[in-house]
Amino acid sequence: MTLDAVLARIDTDLPASLDRLMQLLRIPSISTDPAFKADCATAADWLVEDLKSLGFDASARTTPGHPMVVGHGGTGDKHLLFYGHYDVQPVDPLNLWDRDPFDPEIQDTPKGRVIRARGAADDKGQLMTFLEACRAWKAVYGSLPGKLTIFLEGEEESGSPSLIPFMQANAAELRADIALICDTGLFDDKTPAITTMLRGLVGEEMTIHAANKDLHSGSYGGAAANPIRVLAKILGNMTDARGHITIPHFYDGVTELPDAIRAQWQSLSFDHAQFLGDVGLSIPQGEQDRTPLEMLWSRPTAEINGIWGGYTGDGFKTVLPAQAHAKVSFRLVGDQDPAAISANFRTWVEAQLPGDCSVEWKAHGNSPAGVMSIDNPAFEVARQALTDEWQVPAAYIGCGGSIPIAGYFKTYLGMDAMLIGFGRDDDQIHSPNEKYDLECFHKGIRSWARVLAKLS
């Protein structure tokens, strides 16, 4: 019962595992904000040291952006690569946090104990489940659970600009039999899952320019172009009354769900009332001819993620601003082409600009949707390991988010990727008061020990 010794070690070492995670969570590695560049490097260095302590030959590799952490260790017939990311989302609005996002704390909640901090779930807590499984294995056996490559990115929350060049430049070093990715969630609180369908992402930032300076709405209002109104009018047209996206050719390449997957999803008995109810909502707002699970997993979206212009302080200022801005993102599915989506959106916006206005664009990365093939027998092996740990049959599921790395492993390194994660819907990733359940962290470590025992 060798695995039992590893699992027992995981159980007894849990307090120390949490201490290590808290150390990593204290580093404010916000990749999108240049002010935190040094912190991203600090997080990378921390992980290099931790990997070295496990016997990995590890280093932080410089890129034009934040470092990649790469470590190699162990021996075995099967070569597994593990991917995670050490960077985190920004923390604003800071005033909605109950405590400093980078001062992690274990808290008791009605639903159990949680680790509260930015990055607790996305993705520091998740990536540490794998390293802690390796640590327990090493403590019991004196060696790593197989031939492993660890590959940790620091730009996942800011469009991964260095990722593809790095994979291309280091393809021989990174290629393995399969990639394991820990950045996804359980299906529900009790049901483990392997995610096989991911949405792609296109991020666009637009600035509408009108007058060459801010104007007084008393002097100019009624005659001068108002870029906020122009922006609102255009973005307000982006969806119609039925929730359909109106950008021409937007749905090109959107594929319908195979009947088998649709049937499996129906069997999951997804409770959208509960899902929305947990965040104070009740009505699915997307395409009205689709089920809520399709809206979330297999249908594309167009969302405004940020908007700003004019006077936004206390009181009132009767200004017609010179500019107005928005950040818009699209979640893609099936064969939607990110470059075409970007081009069609820009053309559609520009066609609606009134005279006197112009638009300036900034791209914030794009990636196609990903659909994993489950033909690789590793999927069924891993599914059984997850089922053993959670005592509930593990599910193959879709995911509304975008984890482009999964597709990149296939495209650039010819490897299958398997997405196993332990997040919960209420983890508030990307939001104030992000948390990761202790149960998820603990069972996550144990799950990886089981998966590694079967795969290696």
Added chain:
Amino acid sequence: MTLDAVLARIDTDLPASLDRLMQLLRIPSISTDPAFKADCATAADWLVEDLKSLGFDASARTTPGHPMVVGHGGTGDKHLLFYGHYDVQPVDPLNLWDRDPFDPEIQDTPKGRVIRARGAADDKGQLMTFLEACRAWKAVYGSLPGKLTIFLEGEEESGSPSLIPFMQANAAELRADIALICDTGLFDDKTPAITTMLRGLVGEEMTIHAANKDLHSGSYGGAAANPIRVLAKILGNMTDARGHITIPHFYDGVTELPDAIRAQWQSLSFDHAQFLGDVGLSIPQGEQDRTPLEMLWSRPTAEINGIWGGYTGDGFKTVLPAQAHAKVSFRLVGDQDPAAISANFRTWVEAQLPGDCSVEWKAHGNSPAGVMSIDNPAFEVARQALTDEWQVPAAYIGCGGSIPIAGYFKTYLGMDAMLIGFGRDDDQIHSPNEKYDLECFHKGIRSWARVLAKLS
């Protein structure tokens, strides 16, 4: 030739007049921002001291907001009240200013010398034209030019919440034969004007609430309500393709221009290409069946003055925010009822809210449009004085802005008000790099000396 002595004194004292104005401009009396409350009091105190130095019995009078400055002085048959305001607009976006907005400087420009500072034109420079005229008069005669009451407000740029209660509580003290208001502009660079038509103003701030916290657009996008989209959709509907405002009953009470006024305005040969060209625009964007001068002076508007929600920093954040906000203002004309406009707007917005969303309102003041009667012979007397100074016939004009005080003098004190000001269209009031032309300041002082000589 007594007036000539006063005018000569104004000319020789101009450098000292400018020094005094610069002192006042250095006080950052931004009334809408609570952080500058002490500065508003400092500006009021500075004016009280200046009025005392001219022989006025002056004091700063406390209100629930910023102080009112009231001074009485001089003797004569006719009692004139002068109104101005010492508060200024916020200065953001600060990065678009070429220098510190509260470090005034005399600058040479291709169009002449200017005083560059927040408040230079609106309204510190303008109000000081009157005080400097009094000062020159006193220097020559040893007394003020008639029986004068000076009434200076510190909340004009933030909705004047204390104004009506103060006028009501001090009606006997403030009532005079006519009110002179210096907060408007010339018709064009060379043509002085008396403004007889002012637009009213309704200011509304709205917050759309959706989920009870910020959400990740990957996890929730497509199913959860996005308050930014809701806001954009509603505000985008506020005007139609012809520039008409779509809020029900919005045009109730809008009166057509009398033929005589329309004819006079046509004779002014307003050059809208030049007016818009000066700020980098070319196309009048308002109601397409109206002339540009009507859009600016006699037609109502609906403008978005500020909008914000979601992530607005560097980079990208795939967030669905819990809230989105906008500040909206309406310029009113004729008999439009501010309370009805506010109520109809709110009802119209609320009717468009999707399920799961709510709206929170904050009122930012409202005032009806004002139309001055020019039956009072003081108007023709003043017009002649202005014509004498500028050597161009002075015009009766409209003004797109809102100066509710003019109507309040009539409503609460039974006095006519006469709006005489020396601002130019390119003064950039409410915008970065506000300025006031030295010529306007100088001729403004001389104009008041001439008006006071004729009126008192």
